[in-house]
Amino acid sequence: MKNVFETIFFTEILQGLGITLSHMFKKPVTYRYPFEATPIQDRFRGIQYIKTHADGRTKCVGCYLCQKVCPSECIHIETDCGPNGERLIRKYELDLSRCIYCGYCEEVCPVDAIHMGWEWNTVASDRSGYVINMKTLSQNYKDNVEGNWKNKHLQKKLVEGVQQ
């Protein structure tokens, strides 16, 4: 009897239409990427940055620990002795096309230099763009501190996280 009633009056269709109708009044759960960026959580692990001292010198001492700990072998460091007997970083290269964003480099860094950032957009038209060096990594830090996010969704509050 009930089945006959449902069959005659299309109640299930109306139920479905009702749900659809109710969603028209709710907030959307999807994002219109690429017109709109997805939100990033605080503990997200994105493209690395390397902190600098107030005078612009890098905090990195070139200890090779991140190179050693990196499971995907994406970090390449070359160091040498400077003219005044100081430790000099000749080369610091990070290959983002190899990086698996595990965060081990951040974990192992003894001088709190390398950190996982919140930027994630690595898209480039050729592979060479994926290898970033100390200059880019330091610039990333500067951008983060100043809030020059490429990802417009990143909130100002993250800047505070960077500065700690």
Added chain:
Amino acid sequence: MVTVKIDGKEVQVAPNTLILDAAKEAGVSIPTLCHDSRLNPFGACRVCLVEQVGNPKLQAACTTPVTDKMEIVTRSEKLSRVRKTAIELLLINHPLDCPVCDKGGECTLQDLTYEVGVTKVRFDAKPNDTPVDHTNPFIERDIDRCVLCGRCVRVCDEVVNIQAISFLNRGTDTIIGTSFEQPWNCEYCGQCISVCPVGSLNNRIYLFKNRPWNLDRVKSVCGLCSCGCTVDIDYEGNEVFRMKESPEEGINHGYMCAKGRFGFEFINSIKRESEAVVKAGGESKKVSFNEAVDVAVEKLKKVKDTAGADAIAVVVSPRLTNEEAFLAGKLAKDVLGTSNLFSTETNEVNPEATLEEVENSDCVTVLNIDVTESNPILGLAVRHAARTGTAPLAVFYPGYTALRRVSKKFVTGTPDEVRAAMESYAAAVAGASNEYSEWAAKLTNAERPVVIFDPYNKADVKLAQDIKKACAKVKVVPAKAKNNSVGIVDMGFGAKCPTEFAQGLESGKFKAVVVLGENLSARSVWTKSASKAAGLELLLVTDPFMSETAAMANVYIPVSTFAEKSGSFTNLEGHVQSIAKAVDKGVNTDACVVSAIAKGLGIKLPAEVSAVRGMIEKEVPLYSGINWDGGVVSYPYVFAGEVAATDGKAKGKGRFFLYPASLRLHSGSFTRWSPDLAKVYGEPMLELSVEDAKELGISAKDRVKVKGEGFEGEFLVEIEKKVSKGCIALPEDFVATAGIFCNGKSLRADIVK
């Protein structure tokens, strides 16, 4: 023998064995920091404390000898607490800069900290912060990291016997330093770096270049002098990062000299050639290896057809391996059919005593050679005999050497005076009665006497032979110069006198010359005739660098250094040791060159080490059945026949006596391409005594002219306290000085300002 029980394991050891050694016997490991088995017990760090059952006090395992029925406990709750505290106390002042410290990763203190589990120091950590000392060209000193174990002080005193460093001040102010905090003035042997358990003393050549966990290691033999030290070559990819001692291994017991430790950089030099060069009609052209070989083969064929095989000569350098020298001999004799095999070495003198015999000798005499400079590890053996042992050491040398501190008799003066003294000493050994009779008696009464001499000085060889003849038990050490000086002679390159080659060049007898690795211009026997080589039909030169001779060559082929090939070297005691390939710089070995030329001439010669060794074992009786890594060649004779008497007196006229100086930083061939050695000693310097400098009004770093009969040259002055009045010395193996010493080993000259 006494019986001791260590951690429940019973072992039988000799009386007076240290607990540490007994524990090693029992297979129990005790952590140590300040202990070094080659040095006297010290007991500074208290890390090796152990419990003795029945004794309330803890004992330091590295200083306490065992007694019978002793029972030792090395692991207990109490001991781990004590060890932990000992490490914590060391860490109070130790800066925790492991990430930037070169020792990080191979540091004993770091390992111990992990072992005992120190994660936090309970005390007020006050890391030192003194500026790092960079005054020494080779050794970086950071006294903050020092744990005052005293190993550097002890090795410098007990082994090297230079005593450059010591403990300064007392108590908490104690530091390691030089007297009056002067700059380090030492032999730069770097033994202190090798024993430092922390990063207080660092190798400046390797400083901050890499980390130990990135480096691959191969055990090889140093190719910079005839001592034949076992070394570890640390490399990453195709770059050598350091050459360091193999701890306590080899004939050198893990000691090295400045040349070996700091002079390896030439292997990575950017000045090395990578392409072969062929010169034709005044124009030089870079060609491939095969093209260069083809040109050489064609010219060799042409010379052989037109002028005969006798117009071809093969010259090898003592830097070649035994295998390469053998192949070169094969090429000359079997392929080219010439008997013109030359090298700077001759088969007049063969090795006799080993370094171990020198160390354990009970009477050592050094005739007219500065061993601590020319062969530093042989120098260490002499020092060991004279200091740790009680061997009376007599040294004859024009000018004081570092052996003066340990010698019982040091005869110095002008070269002529020293020569006369040596002659009377030899006569006294033979039975004559003169002022050296007492010293001669010491030699003849000794059980294991050793005489060290310079095999390149004919007059000295004669004296050594006279001594050997008068006293048969004397073992002689001809202190040969280069890494394979002995080996190439064994491979047949010592039968002809080097002067014969010079005459051949002068007379135009040779039309084609194959020079493997040798620099004719820098060798005193050949330097005068070297320019004649430029006009030859073929001058084929192989060398890792564009040397003076290579620049004259019409076919030049770049070749590898000792770190890039396998093979073997025979050292000054006749010890055959294998070398291992560490890196590849993209150039061929001399063996490949020889093999390729032979192939071009229609005969197959193998280039692989194992195949060549098979041939050597068959064809060289001395090496039949030899152990290629550690075998000692037994020579049928020491001196080949009666050495002709030579007049060793200084030749020419002039106010000063000029003699060849030995250099610990250079041998004039490979090492001059090392930038770090060149920084300290870049060009030949004229050693002048303090009195003469004052008299002539010359100060250090002045440029003066040296003039004698048939030679002249301008050199930088180095004022040396050790040089005797009326004497001057110049290193021999430089192009600028080879032309002087071609006139003789002992000369007279004038200084013109």
